[in-house]
Amino acid sequence: MAVIPESAPAPARGRRWIYVVAALLCVGAIAFLLLGGLRGNIVYFRTVSEAVQENDTGRLRLAGEVVPGSISETDDGVTFEVTDGNETVAVVHRGDPPDLFAEGAPVVAEGEWDDGFAAFQSDRILINHGNEYSPPDVSSEDPSAEHPS
Amino acid sequence: MSDAGFVVAGYVITAVVLIAYIGWMAARFRRVRRGLTEEELERWR
Amino acid sequence: MISLARPAVNALGLLTLVALFVLAVLALGVVPPDAVQGDAQRLMYVHVPAAWLAYLAFFVTAVSSALYLWPRTRQPGWDLLAGSSAEIGVIFTGLTLVLGSLWGRPVWGAWWVWDARLVTTAVLFFLYLGYLALRRVPADPDVRARRAAIAALIAFVDVPIVHFSVNWWRTLHQEATVFNPDLDAQIEGSMAWTLLFAVVAFTLAYGYLMARRVQLARLEEGREERELDAAIAARVASGSERTDLEDRVPGEGTGKGNIGDPAVAGAGEHR
Numbered sequence: 001m002a003v004i005p006e007s008a009p010a011p012a013r014g015r016r017w018i019y020v021v022a023a024l025l026c027v028g029a030i031a032f033l034l035l036g037g038l039r040g041n042i043v044y045f046r047t048v049s050e051a052v053q054e055n056d057t058g059r060l061r062l063a064g065e066v067v068p069g070s071i072s073e074t075d076d077g078v079t080f081e082v083t084d085g086n087e088t089v090a091v092v093h094r095g096d097p098p099d100l101f102a103e104g105a106p107v108v109a110e111g112e113w114d115d116g117f118a119a120f121q122s123d124r125i126l127i128n129h130g131n132e133y134s135p136p137d138v139s140s141e142d143p144s145a146e147h148p149s
Numbered sequence: 150m151s152d153a154g155f156v157v158a159g160y161v162i163t164a165v166v167l168i169a170y171i172g173w174m175a176a177r178f179r180r181v182r183r184g185l186t187e188e189e190l191e192r193w194r
Numbered sequence: 195m196i197s198l199a200r201p202a203v204n205a206l207g208l209l210t211l212v213a214l215f216v217l218a219v220l221a222l223g224v225v226p227p228d229a230v231q232g233d234a235q236r237l238m239y240v241h242v243p244a245a246w247l248a249y250l251a252f253f254v255t256a257v258s259s260a261l262y263l264w265p266r267t268r269q270p271g272w273d274l275l276a277g278s279s280a281e282i283g284v285i286f287t288g289l290t291l292v293l294g295s296l297w298g299r300p301v302w303g304a305w306w307v308w309d310a311r312l313v314t315t316a317v318l319f320f321l322y323l324g325y326l327a328l329r330r331v332p333a334d335p336d337v338r339a340r341r342a343a344i345a346a347l348i349a350f351v352d353v354p355i356v357h358f359s360v361n362w363w364r365t366l367h368q369e370a371t372v373f374n375p376d377l378d379a380q381i382e383g384s385m386a387w388t389l390l391f392a393v394v395a396f397t398l399a400y401g402y403l404m405a406r407r408v409q410l411a412r413l414e415e416g417r418e419e420r421e422l423d424a425a426i427a428a429r430v431a432s433g434s435e436r437t438d439l440e441d442r443v444p445g446e447g448t449g450k451g452n453i454g455d456p457a458v459a460g461a462g463e464h465r
Contacts, residue, residue, distance in 0.1 A: 042310055160221075
């Protein structure tokens with residue numbers, strides 16, 4: 001049986017700091033995630049009605065459904081209308097919308113109001129899909145459930 | 150990348166993670182067993 | 195203490211392998227694609243059970259840690275179980291994040307968003323990674339186990355926060371499909387059954403990985419204890435009276451048919 005020499009704790013003490021540092025790095029990562037990332041995002045989006053009422057300047061996210069028939073392509077993106085059932089807002093988007101962007105799709109547009117709050121200038125669109133799953137053939141009653149392509 | 154590409158990537162990553170973890174454990178098993186005495190190895194078997 | 199004989203572990207491993215293979219066939223080949231999301235939705239059958247497995251693993255860590263902290267049930271085995279389960283939990287939390295990212299890119303249009311569900315899940319990953327680091331900071335075994343147990347109970351607070359984040363706050367991430375506030379699953383039958391099968395298959399995988407990881411931990415523990423015994427013996431022989439550790443060493447008490455358990459065999463009778 002190997003006998004541990006008297007100096008055995010020395011390498012353990014060297015290793016100790018590696019794990020203390022690793023644990024502290026994890027605490028740092030958590031602080032970064034909560035303070036840097038989550039602050040201001042805990043309410044991830046505004047509904048169209050809220051956004052119209054608040055009329056905030058600065059960046060915000062606007063959520064609603066794409067009004068069927070309102071999509072038209074522009075040189076550098078698309079324009080469309082988004083509604084939450086009560087309010088409807090025109091969105092001017094620069095860039096390519098995601099694959100699932102379509103009429104009736106639930107979207108989150110990120111950007112800011114233009115001067116005079118006439119239209120929402122968006123530079124990022126996310127699809128805010130729900131937790132409902134069904135195969136393609138039983139979804140005909142839901143216009144938002146059609147495959148976009 | 151197509152939808153299928155993301156799906157295949159996801160399933161492959163899942164398999165690789167599982168295999169890697171089991172392999173890592175197997176390597177540690179071998180290392181520990183090398184340090185056992187004959188009597189202890191016999192008990193282990 | 196939970197411990198399986200080796201043939202049982204091997205049988206569980208084989209069962210897990212078959213279940214995961216069947217899951218891959220069902221999820222990739224048999225079940226229909228989603229009407230809206232198309233094939234990308236097939237990632238649900240690994241993303242959701244991976245998250246479930248992480249919750250389960252951290253729950254086991256929390257219960258084991260509580261059992262270690264309670265003096266009447268304090269045994270080194272609980273600490274060992276807690277550490278093993280947390281390691282598996284961290285791996286599957288990481289997998290959940292990666293799979294979610296792969297699902298988010300085609301469906302949301304983003305690999306990552308700063309919403310409450312994603313951020314609290316990333317926090318969960320780092321909480322338990324930090325816990326695993328803390329476990330490795332050398333100290334007296336009992337001190338180390340106690341502070342790990344306290345850390346595990348604190349970290350577990352994040353598990354319900356992750357789960358309910360989609361109900362408490364407005365997130366881009368959808369609510370739970372089955373365990374949503376109304377318990378009203380809007381998922382077609384064959385998809386629901388595949389998801390249920392996936393959860394069962396991943397739970398089997400957890401059982402197998404835990405059995406192996408605990409075996410390994412005990413084996414390594416046994417070696418550590420022998421080395422400790424040897425070091426103590428050497429110091430006693432060289433004159434310094436340090437026998438205080440010796441009484442605690444055989445603590446791995448229950449020994450319920452632990453075939454080839456060197457934590458018992460090594461520390462106990464034949465030393």
